[in-house]
Amino acid sequence: MHRVYAITSNPISEYICLALARLPQQPAVPELVLLLRNNTILTSYLQNDSSLTVNLPRNKSISSQFMAAVSPPKYEDGSYAHMSNMLIGQTSTKEIAFQLDKYRACIRSDSNILLLDPNWTTLELVSNHQLWNKNRGSAVSLSDGEDENPSKNLLNFPSVWIGSTKFWQRAQFHKIKPFTSSLNTNSLKVADELRPLSLKLCKFTEDVSNRNKIFSSKNEDNLITLLKETSITTNQPLIDTTFISYNEYLISRLQELIIDSCLISISKLFGCNKYKELRNVENFHRLINLILKEQFKIIRCAFPELFRVDIANLYLNEIRLNKLIFEKVNGNGSITNNQLNNDKNISNKWFIYWGIKYNKSHYWNYMLWYLLKGKITLYKNSLTLLSR
Known part of the structure; x- marks a missing residue:
């Protein structure tokens, strides 16, 4: 062999x-x-x-x-x-x-x-x-x-x-x-x-x-x-x-990316250790809807061939992803320390990249990425000062 x-x-x-x-x-x-x-x-x-x-x-x-x-x-x-x-x-x-x-x-x-x-x-x-x-x-x-x-x-x-x-x-x-x-x-x-x-x-x-x-x-x-x-x-x-087919793989990866960019990013921004704590964030539901709406406009331009397949439209749609996100919010899931320990791991950067590449609005994803990057930088600088 x-x-x-x-x-x-x-x-x-x-x-x-x-x-x-x-x-x-x-x-x-x-x-x-x-x-x-x-x-x-x-x-x-x-x-x-x-x-x-x-x-x-x-x-x-x-x-x-x-x-x-x-x-x-x-x-x-x-x-x-x-x-x-x-x-x-x-x-x-x-x-x-x-x-x-x-x-x-x-x-x-x-x-x-x-x-x-x-x-x-x-x-x-x-x-x-x-x-x-x-x-x-x-x-x-x-x-x-x-x-x-x-x-x-x-x-x-x-x-x-x-x-x-x-x-x-x-x-x-x-x-x-x-x-x-x-x-x-x-x-x-x-x-x-x-x-x-x-x-x-x-x-x-x-x-x-x-x-x-x-x-x-x-x-x-x-x-x-x-x-x-x-x-x-x-x-x-x-x-x-x-x-599995490549289409099925892409659907799975995009679903994971969308959920992470909403739940993990927003949880880290508001200092939540568990997803269910997001229920206490004012206007959280509206924020999720704004981010999802923007993301789906972007990925439909970034992956046009994928959305010509029925299964993609069945699994990758705002209603279904919104439901999956809030199922996690109502569950007992928690954030691990290594899920977002530096700004390179912020999932929203991909929607910014595709938004720029295909000339689509990416305001909400950029805002979330920008604020979260600033918070991570502040945290790192604080650790540096404490170690002196």
């Missing part, structure tokens, strides 16, 4: 590597290579017995040794080896771009690249072909200009897949030290039975009508097929893999 090359930076991606290592066809040392950033990290990895470990509840753990490298693989004649499968569990867009530049010579049109929980910046750059542009340069930002012909000077465009996990599941993993993580007890169903990690896969910009077709392939080298097999060929599977 062809190797899988993995760039991991978080416990979820390491957990998926361990799931792949448990496949019956894997040798003692799995055909999976961890791509590390530099020799310092490689030395640390070798001192850790060349293995990844996830500690489970009840003093259990899963661990496996993996090969590792810091440079592109080459054949004996010095030519670059073909990387058929690459898993990218990196959240930083600049780091993803750096790694793709580094391994550019090994990636071909028949390569499979899986982006695990990519942020909106990464999705935007993939959509514009900017991540594959040789002349893009080292700086990656949404303000970078696009080529008039984005297909010019491109890396042989590989098959790009997106892997999506749930926030509440990601929150259960905690990094203990490099190459070692722990999983909270909340991940248990009953007794010693682990609840598999839900992993939803879709092919970038492709809406495949027959979801089972991709998995009927006998090509064992396909990373997507291997991930599907982890759900059906191992006892007590670590991950539960399902296939």
Whole structure:
């Protein structure tokens, strides 16, 4: 079987590597290579017995040794080896771009690249072909200009897949030290039975009508097929893999973005630790309506193809999202400290970006972003003064 090359930076991606290592066809040392950033990290990895470990509840753990490298693989004649499968569990867009530049010579049109929980910046750059542009340069930002012909000077465009996990599941993993993580007890169903990690896969910009077709392939080298097999060929599977369309993925991400930009942003602005405290905010309902109305005008311009699909109009509409938001307000949900610990995490910035790009009004989202950014800056400056 062809190797899988993995760039991991978080416990979820390491957990998926361990799931792949448990496949019956894997040798003692799995055909999976961890791509590390530099020799310092490689030395640390070798001192850790060349293995990844996830500690489970009840003093259990899963661990496996993996090969590792810091440079592109080459054949004996010095030519670059073909990387058929690459898993990218990196959240930083600049780091993803750096790694793709580094391994550019090994990636071909028949390569499979899986982006695990990519942020909106990464999705935007993939959509514009900017991540594959040789002349893009080292700086990656949404303000970078696009080529008039984005297909010019491109890396042989590989098959790009997106892997999506749930926030509440990601929150259960905690990094203990490099190459070692722990999983909270909340991940248990009953007794010693682990609840598999839900992993939803879709092919970038492709809406495949027959979801089972991709998995009927006998090509064992396909990373997507291997991930599907982890759900059906191992006892007590670590991950539960399902296939969705790109439209379904976008709907889910946009719904999450809209809810976060309303609930988390407003909660932080008014100093609420629980969503239900928002019921005490005067004119909260009117504020939500104003923000939602503006957001839907923006996303309908930003994603016109999506809203030509009936399911998008069914799930992404003001009435439904308003109802979902107030269900959360009337529930017992709370804000975690890491959901909004700096101004880069303010979800409203995306509606500002799309509003500017498509010349749509973004007044309410800008106001919320501006006030919240100021509050975060004030808080950081206060901590600096207290530490002196």
